[in-house]
Amino acid sequence: MLNTKPNIASPDDFYEALIALHGDLTPEQSRAVDARLILLLSNHIGDAAVLRQAMARARQGIEPAGHDTILAARA
Amino acid sequence: MHVDYQSLRFDYRRSPDQSAGSAARHPVVVVGAGPVGLAAAIDLAQAGQRVLLLDDDRSLSSGSRAICFAKRTLEIFDRLGCGEAMVEKGVTWNLGRVFHRADPVYSFDLLPEGGHRRPAFINLQQYYVEGFLLERAQALPNIEIRWQNKVTAVSQSAEAVTLTVETPEGEYRLSADYLVAADGARSPIRRAMGLESKGRSFRDRFLIADVRMKADFPAERWFWFDPPFHPNQSVLLHSQPDGVWRIDFQLGWDADPVAERAPERVIPRVRALLGHDAEFELEWVSIYTFSCLRMERFRHGRVLFAGDSAHGVSPFGARGANSGVQDAENLAWKLALVLRGEAPDALLDSYDSERVAAADENILNSTRSTDFITPKNEASRAFRDAVLDLAKDCAFARRLVNSGRLSLPSTYRNSPLNTPDEDAFEGAMLPGAPALDAPLEGGGWLLDRLGRDFTLLHFGEAAPVVDGVRVVNVTPGEDAQGLAARRYDARPGTAYLIRPDQHVCARWRRLNPAKLRAAVDRATARVPEMAAC
The missing domain is CATH 3.30.70.2450 (Alpha-Beta Plaits)
Known part of the structure; x- marks a missing residue:
């Protein structure tokens, strides 16, 4: 079960550190750091149900406006 | 002896069928002399079936094309009588290495344990594979091959499928009980029947x-x-x-x-x-x-699609030719039993359900590999690069690196041919699984002992007396290394019912003749699903 109650001892310190990570990065570099961070944290959590709940919450309220590059195939 | 298989040309020869007043009748026509069609024809012929094999060309594969042949496919080739030639000529390998930029990040051993006759893979040009299969097919008197015979139309009734065949000397008609369409990714038969293979294409070259x-x-x-x-x-x-x-x-x-x-x-x-x-x-x-795609169904009445005609995957994983040969072996024994009148036509429905499930498994694995190799948007590129970066020093990330998950045979977990377990077992040999090999004393191999029919594989000092099913007994003395017993979680008295394609369909801790009979009936579709009572 995804824990959404306060769980970080020093929230302002955490948030400052998270933002500071990106202070001198381009958007592309930030994307790389975020991707690594998500992978590291996901492995640390490990629990597939928790990860899926977090993924679902993260997408909540975002109306899809993009698409990937997969094409339909017919033969 | 070195044969340049790519340069071989096979002569068109006129068949008496072309002069017959009406469509000559054949029990089974296989279309396509590629690895899948040849394997199907040989398997059917070994089961005693007369087979007509048609090919629209007059040569084998030009170019090396499929090159990676997996352990299970080699075991099938062993059963078809040409595994040794393949392995002798092929390059044996078990290890894969992945590099990011100039650095090694990950390696995987596809066969980390001993006690198997065949390696995880051999690499062998497709023209050799077809050449060795063709030589085997030519040695079987009940296979007739007609080159430059192109199927241009197909129709079927309740009794037969009728083909129009184009040759250098014009058209003729054939009729057959069953047609195996192993005519490749562009399948003219699929097109002639107005059917489609559908899926997804990846934007990459x-x-x-x-x-x-x-x-x-x-x-x-x-x-x-x-x-x-x-x-x-x-x-x-x-x-x-x-x-x-x-x-x-x-x-x-x-x-x-x-x-x-x-x-x-x-x-x-x-x-x-x-x-x-x-x-x-x-x-x-x-x-x-490349694309990942499949037909909705592989069986259309008397026409059965096998290999690339039925499904396609990206090449990273070697799941194309390998799964095609596995289609052929799944189909051959069922067709042979139906043609001999020993099983109802409904048995062929299980070809569809088992191999559609296998194709889905291959497509899933192939699509996942493709998502890693060919990132499909900015986010997937960022995660891919992050995985590769972390893989240098974080063990967990190495498991996410996906350069292709290589072909493994499917376990038909949900097959209607399986008898659900009543006894407790550990390990991989659940009903639907392809039987694992093991070394036996004296240099033999367990898979070689299994026959072309249903086999009861029994573990114990003495073989049980059983009616109607061939018994292979493995004594503790023969299984000196204990590998067979370990792989099959066997104790004295344990018995496995193995299908002609070497997949497990039932198992017991103690043999019961009535249950054995029921399991054979179920695995040959001879009984309808029992209603709950």
């Missing part, structure tokens, strides 16, 4: 360069992401027999498929990998894009 050279790379699968010699793209290297190396360069969607095929474009790419003074010859060059 790849260059295959087969080069002949002396090189000291080991017999391993090497895969680079973003190597210095081919920046921002991936490269795959495989060793083949006769000093031929397969190099697969990712080019990206914008590459020009015609221009990139030209030697003056290919040679610098190869030199970048091998070094500027490398000596090599280009053997075969091809540019491809």
Whole structure:
């Protein structure tokens, strides 16, 4: 079960550190750091149900406006 | 003896069927003399069935094409009588290595344990595989092969399927109880029947360069992401027999498929990998894009689609030719039983359900590999690169690196032919699983002992007396290393019912003749599903 109650001892310190990570990065570099961070944290959590709940919450309220590059195939 | 299989040409010969007043009747016609059609024809013929094999061409594969043949496929080739020739000629390998830029990040051993006759893989040019299968087919008196016989129309009734066949001397008609369409990705039969294979295409292009050279790379699968010699793209290297190396360069969607095929474009790419003074010859060059797709159903009445005609995957995982040969073996024993009147036509429905499930498994694995190799948007590219970066020092990330999950046979977990377990078992040999091999005393192998019919594999000091099913008994003395007992979680008295395609369909801790009979009936569709009572 995804824990959404306060769980970080020093929230302002955490948030400052998270933002500071990106202070001198381009958007592309930030994307790389975020991707690594998500992978590291996901492995640390490990629990597939928790990860899926977090993924679902993260997408909540975002109306899809993009698409990937997969094409339909017919033969 | 060296045979240049690519240069062989087979003569069209007029058949008496072409002069018959009406369509000559055959029990089974297989269309397509590729690996799948040849395997199906041989398997049917070994089961005593007369087979007519038609091919629209007069030669074998030109170009090395499929090169990776997996352990299970080699075991099928053993059963078809040509496994040894394949392994002797092929390059055996078990190890894959993955590099990111110039650094090794991950390696995987596809067969980390001993006690198997066949390796995880051999690499062998498709024309050798077809050549060895063809030689085996030609040695069987009940296979007739007609070259330059192209099927142009198909119709069927409740009693028969009727084909129109075009030859250099004009058209003729044939009728058959069943038609096996192993006529490849573009399947003219699929088209003639107005059917489709549907799925997804990936926006990427790849260059295959087969080069002949002396090189000291080991017999391993090497895969680079973003190597210095081919920046921002991936490269795959495989060793083949006769000093031929397969190099697969990712080019990206914008590459020009015609221009990139030209030697003056290919040679610098190869030199970048091998070094500027490398000596090599280009053997075969091809540019491809890929799709994951399948037909909705593989059985359409009396027509059964097998191999690329029924499904397609990307090549990273060697799941195309391998799964096609596995289709053929799934189908052959069922068709043989139905044609002999020993099983109802409904048995063929299980070909559809088992192999559609297998195709879905292959497509799932192939699509996941493709998502890693060909990131489909910015986010997937960022995660892919993050995985590769973390893989250097974080063990967890190495397991996420996906350069292809290589072909493994499917376990038909939900097959209607399985008898659900009543007894407790551990390990992989659940109903639906392909039987694992094990060494036996005296140099034999367990899989070789299984027959062409249903086999009761029994573990104990003495073979049980059983009516109507061939028994293979493995004594503790024969299983001196204990590997068979371990792989089958066997104790004295344990019995497995194995299908003609060497898949498990039932197992018990203690044999019961009535349950054995019921399991054989179920595995041959001879009883309808029992209603709950």
